Amino acid sequence: MSLTLLASTQRLHLPDADELSLSAVHSAAEDRGQNFSLDQIVGLGAPQVRAVLVEDDTLLGFGIYPGDRLIVDRSIKPVQDQYVVAHLNGDNEYCVRLLAADPKGGLLLKAARPSVPSVAFDDLDPAPIWGVVLWVVSYVGRG
Template identity: 35%
Template sequence: MNAYGINPDPSEITEITPAVDGVESIPLPLYGYNVSAGFPSPADDFIEEYLDLNQLLVKHREATFFVRVSGCSMTGAGIYSGDILIVDRSLDPAHGKIVIAVVSGELTVKRLVMRNGRAILRSENPNYPDIPAGDELRVWGVVTSVIHKV
């Protein structure tokens, strides 16, 4: 049991990695073709532009971190165990955003819900209860993207 009288959520952060300077930029081709049921022969005629994933996913390098998730409390939001979250600590947490929060010294990923001026951390799995705001809760960063292997 934690300070809120509920069992701890197994969706915890297992790794934290900063987005560091000096990472080589690797622009990859972005094809200007919408894929529905197949993919055309990848010919240069279809290349719309080149895309660098660092530029696309990391807006504030000094404040951005990658975290790996374990657990299943956020599956309704498309976040699964083993996924890597891109977290920006420079963004203000707001109602409805998915955040990384510190609850009783542990990092967890939840949706921030504001109700009657009070913060609640909500799982995106009905098997996990809400975590009401308390003295032991603080938002660590805002999730901006999810990297999910298929």
């Protein structure tokens, strides 16, 4: 198994894991003379890209946890099998849904919880879609 360390917009190829050490990673990154910018990689700073904080556990069925940050692009046309941020039924709140195929034809906005009913999505009227989720940024450390 090998790893690829990302530095800015370039990839830095590392040796196989059995040959990998922290000093090798640090040295290889320094040799590139690049600073890693998560903002640049995920597109933050672009006017159409937003970061959204997940505040509860309603997205656990999608593998998205409280405290995760979603990077959402408001300029992308949603397509099947993408997560989208939607504004449904005139609620003041936004939600994340999976744009999935409807067995009867068309598309559905599916919730992470099976107990929440799906909503038919008319791709001719994308009004309820606020943006398309491109990235999920999770904190896995302690403290």
